[in-house]
Amino acid sequence: MLSTIPTIADAQILDAADPLSCFREKFLIPKHKGKDTMYFTGNSLGLQPRSAAEALKTELDDWAEHGVEGHLRARHPWMHYHELFSKPLASLAGALPSEVVAMNALTVNLHLLLVSFYKPEGTRTKIICEAKSFPSDRYALLSQINFHNLDPDENLIELSPRDGEHCLRVEDIEKAIFDAGDSLATVMIGGVNYYTGQLHNLQKITLAAHKVGAICGFDLAHGMGNVPFELHNWDVDFACWCSYKYMNSGPGAVSGIFVHERHHNSDIPRFEGWWGHDKSIRFDMSPSYISMGTVESWQLSNAPILNMAVHKASLEIFEDAGGIHALRERSLRLTAYLEKTVQAIASTTGTNLEIITPSNPVERGCQLSIVAHGQGRDLQDKLSEAGVIVDWREPDVIRMAPVPLYNSFEDIARFGHILAESLS
Numbered sequence: 001m002l003s004t005i006p007t008i009a010d011a012q013i014l015d016a017a018d019p020l021s022c023f024r025e026k027f028l029i030p031k032h033k034g035k036d037t038m039y040f041t042g043n044s045l046g047l048q049p050r051s052a053a054e055a056l057k058t059e060l061d062d063w064a065e066h067g068v069e070g071h072l073r074a075r076h077p078w079m080h081y082h083e084l085f086s087k088p089l090a091s092l093a094g095a096l097p098s099e100v101v102a103m104n105a106l107t108v109n110l111h112l113l114l115v116s117f118y119k120p121e122g123t124r125t126k127i128i129c130e131a132k133s134f135p136s137d138r139y140a141l142l143s144q145i146n147f148h149n150l151d152p153d154e155n156l157i158e159l160s161p162r163d164g165e166h167c168l169r170v171e172d173i174e175k176a177i178f179d180a181g182d183s184l185a186t187v188m189i190g191g192v193n194y195y196t197g198q199l200h201n202l203q204k205i206t207l208a209a210h211k212v213g214a215i216c217g218f219d220l221a222h223g224m225g226n227v228p229f230e231l232h233n234w235d236v237d238f239a240c241w242c243s244y245k246y247m248n249s250g251p252g253a254v255s256g257i258f259v260h261e262r263h264h265n266s267d268i269p270r271f272e273g274w275w276g277h278d279k280s281i282r283f284d285m286s287p288s289y290i291s292m293g294t295v296e297s298w299q300l301s302n303a304p305i306l307n308m309a310v311h312k313a314s315l316e317i318f319e320d321a322g323g324i325h326a327l328r329e330r331s332l333r334l335t336a337y338l339e340k341t342v343q344a345i346a347s348t349t350g351t352n353l354e355i356i357t358p359s360n361p362v363e364r365g366c367q368l369s370i371v372a373h374g375q376g377r378d379l380q381d382k383l384s385e386a387g388v389i390v391d392w393r394e395p396d397v398i399r400m401a402p403v404p405l406y407n408s409f410e411d412i413a414r415f416g417h418i419l420a421e422s423l424s
């Protein structure tokens, strides 16, 4: 009955043949009854790198030894700590090092960026977003519109998929942008939708926004560390992300932003703080602000070193693995394997398992979202009792993300057999 679901032995052969399989060893896999769980929620909280504890200890030891002098004398001087992220984040975002910085938390950064990039003026007041955007993003957009004393009902254009479809078509997004025309101030879309796993065409959306004179930005919470981007070349205006999902930097870990270099020296409005001040003369403690002239001018506060220590350790793993393009190649194979497995289970068990994530690999990251028609919460309970960790959304949606750094083909095959048994 399970004959078309990949066997564990098949999966082990694929794992053995893949040079990136060894990176799983660099992570702490949560256990269930003494065995590794099948952990598919790296889209929600990435796993802990083994190197995280040592990285934290380095900073704790330097703090113990140097106190305040650690700002200059720590092994990685805290004063300049955020600069350690310029290159690795630039490589994940497809940006210049001067266009990315790690700071604050995600929703905080989204607000700071909207201060700069949502500037309603005259009749150009509208924002386009997805109807099913992440709730925090929606709250941020609504409150920004309210903050400008505008009516959210009139100024937030929320795009829904066509009837009977789950994902937005890029031509429909473009049409909405052209229809809004010069009433459109800003487009703000989740680069990878958290619910469906759809990867949007950032380049086309940005081009359309610019054609009508609007600003275009993306929330890449589900994108960074999952798929490669070319934010600079695609001419994206701004982006933000968190580091605790695909970047494995720990619960609530530091966010990051991208601001295209063409905005760095413009007289764009910005909320300012001392960490955005020209660092060569920051400690002159001058009463007036002189901008860093790079994305660093969006920084407000000195860096949260303990939190960033894990981020640093985590990003080193991406480099060791050969970067995001190498990981994406493995990711495409893992997700295709999961897709085939789910399809085999649907046909062998006669269950309607509808994958709502686009089937075209170019339009998705690693996550698949599956509607388990006719199933309920007890399916989720059965899975978790068997050591499978997936994200369940009421009433019947399973979201799962095979992460190329630590998930294996074997995880997927083991999951497949458990799901099939749970359904039959």
Ligand SMILES: *Cc1c(COP(=O)(O)O)cnc(C)c1O
Residues within 6 Å of the ligand: 105, 106, 107, 108, 134, 136, 137, 190, 194, 219, 221, 222, 242
């Ligand atoms: C995870 C996620 C958030 C969470 O925001 P925090 O400020 O980090 O709590 C916001 N937006 C999107 C799109 C997300 O995926």
